[in-house]
Amino acid sequence: MSLKNTNKIKRIGILTGGGDCPGLNAVIRSVAKPAMTFLNAEVIGIEDGFEGMVNGKAKTLSYIDVSGIINKGGTILGTSNKGDPFRFPIELKNGAIEIKDCSENVVKNYFDWKLDALVVIGGDGTMSIAEKLSKKGLNIVGVPKTIDNDLDGTDITFGHDSAIAVATDAVDRLQTTASSHKRVMILEVMGRYAGWIALASGIAGAADIILIPEIKFSWEKIFDMCLKRSIKAKFSIVVVAEGTKFPDGNLIIKEKDKKRTDPIRLGGIGEFVAQRIQQATSLETRAVILGHTQRGGSPTAFDRILATKYGAMAIKSVIDKNFNTMVSLKGDKIISIPISDVVGKLRLVTQDNQMVLAAKSVGTSFGD
Numbered sequence: 001m002s003l004k005n006t007n008k009i010k011r012i013g014i015l016t017g018g019g020d021c022p023g024l025n026a027v028i029r030s031v032a033k034p035a036m037t038f039l040n041a042e043v044i045g046i047e048d049g050f051e052g053m054v055n056g057k058a059k060t061l062s063y064i065d066v067s068g069i070i071n072k073g074g075t076i077l078g079t080s081n082k083g084d085p086f087r088f089p090i091e092l093k094n095g096a097i098e099i100k101d102c103s104e105n106v107v108k109n110y111f112d113w114k115l116d117a118l119v120v121i122g123g124d125g126t127m128s129i130a131e132k133l134s135k136k137g138l139n140i141v142g143v144p145k146t147i148d149n150d151l152d153g154t155d156i157t158f159g160h161d162s163a164i165a166v167a168t169d170a171v172d173r174l175q176t177t178a179s180s181h182k183r184v185m186i187l188e189v190m191g192r193y194a195g196w197i198a199l200a201s202g203i204a205g206a207a208d209i210i211l212i213p214e215i216k217f218s219w220e221k222i223f224d225m226c227l228k229r230s231i232k233a234k235f236s237i238v239v240v241a242e243g244t245k246f247p248d249g250n251l252i253i254k255e256k257d258k259k260r261t262d263p264i265r266l267g268g269i270g271e272f273v274a275q276r277i278q279q280a281t282s283l284e285t286r287a288v289i290l291g292h293t294q295r296g297g298s299p300t301a302f303d304r305i306l307a308t309k310y311g312a313m314a315i316k317s318v319i320d321k322n323f324n325t326m327v328s329l330k331g332d333k334i335i336s337i338p339i340s341d342v343v344g345k346l347r348l349v350t351q352d353n354q355m356v357l358a359a360k361s362v363g364t365s366f367g368d
């Protein structure tokens, strides 16, 4: 990749939006290092995602800041899932929350900081904010992040592989207790409205039942599977995605918070499924919620490499002034697509996905 600064890029802003995710620092590094080394450009790290763009919190990054971070979890810039500038939560003196459009602050700070481009690393919420800001004149390049892998327009988001590794390790560990105590063990994993983490970790950990939002399950099918297995194998492992809907179409919402970009926080279905199985089958059942361990810690080698490739393509997009685009993996190539292609769409598991078919062929039940 030739990196000639023919377009005289002098200052590049970078921010991480939404939930933290393994690989964020690897992207920051792979954007900032070539910017500093080959373009001789200043890299401005925006603090706490779009909150920093609204409130004017940013600092110039040094080469040392972005060195030795490829293997570090989280984000050196900080992040927030409550900073949508178009519906920004402002706490009033009486403690009430007022939602205000603060997008003009973002525009002002972008131009005050004399940014030539802004690299935004985030999921669907971040990309939809980015698209709206690009219409206000900001030069934006997006990098697709999320453990959920639910972003449209790319084959995979960075962070997903790391989350699968954590979830698979958890399934492996639960097999021990399940077989020793002859129990049904339920593992609830993240993923929002998509079942990618449950599907992949369920296959890799050889779960007996995988429940995902995209496949409607019946309680009887699950009870039947657990009872059959209690006779032969003596134990069962169930991996359930947090966004899985009950047969009546409802899902468990843990909390609603209007400050968040996505106000709905999911979680809690694992315990509910465990209780139903125990009541219906009398099999001893336990539930484990894996939670934020899936987002924490060091990225896998796959995610470090993917993040580095995404970052390299993002800086190329900046140099080429290929703005209002998102870098994306298609097959074995990193390409650049319009951000508008991904906004408002979720990438979900389909019934004919090869992972679903492969799981079914080895006897895994989806309760359908």
Ligand code: F6P
Residues within 6 Å of the ligand: 019, 081, 146, 147, 148, 190, 191, 192, 242, 265, 266, 295
């Ligand atoms: O989008 C990533 C994710 O971890 C989801 O899988 C999960 O539903 C959500 O974020 C949790 O958000 P929070 O960290 O705000 O609880």
